[in-house]
Amino acid sequence: MAELKLPELAEGVNEAVVSFWHFKEGDVIKEGDEIVEMATDKAAFNVPCKISGILRKILVQEGDTVKVGQALAIIE
Amino acid sequence: MKCIDLGLSDYKEAYKTQCEVRSKVAEGACENTLIITEHKSVITIGRIGSEKHVFKTEGIEVLNVDRGGDVTYHGPGQLVAYPIFKLENEARDIHGFLKFLEEVGISFLSKYGVMAETRPGMRGIWVKDSKIASIGIGVKKWVTYHGMAININTDLRPFSFIKPCGIDGVKITSLENLLKERLDIEDAKRKIKESFEKIPLLAEAVCKG
Numbered sequence: 001m002a003e004l005k006l007p008e009l010a011e012g013v014n015e016a017v018v019s020f021w022h023f024k025e026g027d028v029i030k031e032g033d034e035i036v037e038m039a040t041d042k043a044a045f046n047v048p049c050k051i052s053g054i055l056r057k058i059l060v061q062e063g064d065t066v067k068v069g070q071a072l073a074i075i076e
Numbered sequence: 077m078k079c080i081d082l083g084l085s086d087y088k089e090a091y092k093t094q095c096e097v098r099s100k101v102a103e104g105a106c107e108n109t110l111i112i113t114e115h116k117s118v119i120t121i122g123r124i125g126s127e128k129h130v131f132k133t134e135g136i137e138v139l140n141v142d143r144g145g146d147v148t149y150h151g152p153g154q155l156v157a158y159p160i161f162k163l164e165n166e167a168r169d170i171h172g173f174l175k176f177l178e179e180v181g182i183s184f185l186s187k188y189g190v191m192a193e194t195r196p197g198m199r200g201i202w203v204k205d206s207k208i209a210s211i212g213i214g215v216k217k218w219v220t221y222h223g224m225a226i227n228i229n230t231d232l233r234p235f236s237f238i239k240p241c242g243i244d245g246v247k248i249t250s251l252e253n254l255l256k257e258r259l260d261i262e263d264a265k266r267k268i269k270e271s272f273e274k275i276p277l278l279a280e281a282v283c284k285g
Contacts (some may be wrong), residue, residue, distance in 0.1 A: 013171060019123045019142075034217070039123030041199055041241075043144035043170045044222075045215040 002051055003071040009040065016040045018064050018072075027055045029075060036072055051075055078106070079269055082113035084152060087139060090115065094221045097160045102217045110272050111158040112265050115150035119238060122146055122212050129239040136234060143222035145199060145212035146242035153229035153250070155264050159272065163218045167277055170215055176277055177224050181209045184226065184271040188251055188259075199241050201226075206249035210241060228252065228264050 006016060019037040029035060034046035035055065057074040060066050080097070082090055090113050100106035119130055119138045122145035129147040130138055136149075150156060157180075163173060178194050181201040185192040185208065192203050201209035209226040227250035235248040251259055 009171060017124060037123075037142075039144045041124055041145055042174050042211060043213050043215060044123045044142050045144075045170055046217075 001056070001074060001076045002053070004035070004047065004049055004073045004075055006038070006066050006068050006070050006072055007047065008068055013040060013068075015065050015067050018060050018062050018066060019044060020062050021058060022046070023055050025055055025058055029053055029055050038066070047072065049075060077273060078109040080109060080111045081265060082111060085113045085115055087115050087118040087120065087137075087150065090156075090158075091141070094158055094160060098216060098219050098221045101160050101162050102219045108159070108161045110269060111160060112268065113156050113158075114152050114154060114261065115156055117149075117151040117234065119147060119149050119234070122148075125242060129242055130237065131239075132237045134234075134237065136237070141222070143212040143214045145210070146240075147238045148210050148212070148225065148240055149234045149238060150225055151230055151234060153227070153231065153252075153261065155226045155228050155261065155268060156223070157226070157268050157272070158223040159220055161220045161277065163215070163220065168218060170213075173215075173220060173277070174211060174213065176275060177211050177213070180268075180271045180275050181211070181224055181226060183275055184264075184268050185209075185251075187267045187271070188255065190251065190254055198243065203249060203254060206247040207240065208249050208251070208254075226251075226264075226268070228259050228261055 016038040019039050029049050031052045034048050036047050053075040056076040117136045120141045122143045125146035182192045192201050200207050211224050213222045229252045230250050
C-alpha cells in the first residue's frame, strides 16, 4: 500500500487545489497515469502516479486545498 | 520553435487548436510551438476562479477553462501568446516555466521602453501599480498550454465587469494607455516571437544550480 502525495511545486508554493479526479476508487492505475488534476493561482497540472495498482481510497475531494506532502490517495 | 498566428480568433476554436498542437508536441510529432492570436471578446474563469468575480457581462460569453488562476477578459487589441512547449529533464518545473513566461513578457515590454516587473505574491506582469499582462497555464503530459495575455490596444472597459484575477481593486492598463498611442499589433506579434526566442527556457533551473 502506498500514499500518493502532492509533490513539491516550487519555492514559496505550499498548496494547491484539487480540480478533479481522472479516476475513481476501485480503478486500476498504471505507473505514469495522470490521476488527479490540481491547480494553483497560476497553473493547472496533473499529478502522475509512480506505481501501478488499484486506487483504493481518495483522501481529498474536488475543491479541497492540499499542502505539499499531504496524501491525496491510497494506492494498493 | 514553430509559430502559428490565428489572427482574430474565437476562444473555443483557438482552444481546440491548442489541444491538437499539444497532443502532437507530446507525441514528438511537432516541435515546440508558439500560438499567437487576438481573441474575440470573452471572459474566462480558471480553475481557482469563481463566477462571483463576474459582476456583469453585457452579452460577453463566459467560459470555464482548464488553466490555473481566476477570472480574466480577452478581446481585440490584446496579444495572446500560448506557448505549447514540452518540458523535459531539468525544465520539468512548472513554476520555473511561469518565471520564464514572466521574463518573456518583461523583455517584450522593454522593447517599447516600458519597465515592467513582477510583484511578490501577485500574479501577472505590472507597470507601477497597474497590471498589463496576465499569466495562467495548464500542463498535460509535461506539455504546457494556455499562457500569457498582454494588453496592447485592448478596450479596458470590460475589465470593470469582473474582479480580474480575483484581486481586489486591481488597476488594468495597456501599452496604448501607457504610451498614449495606438500600436501596430502585427509588430507586437513579431516582438513577442523574438522575446520567446531570446529568453532561455532553462534560466531558472541553471540559477538553481
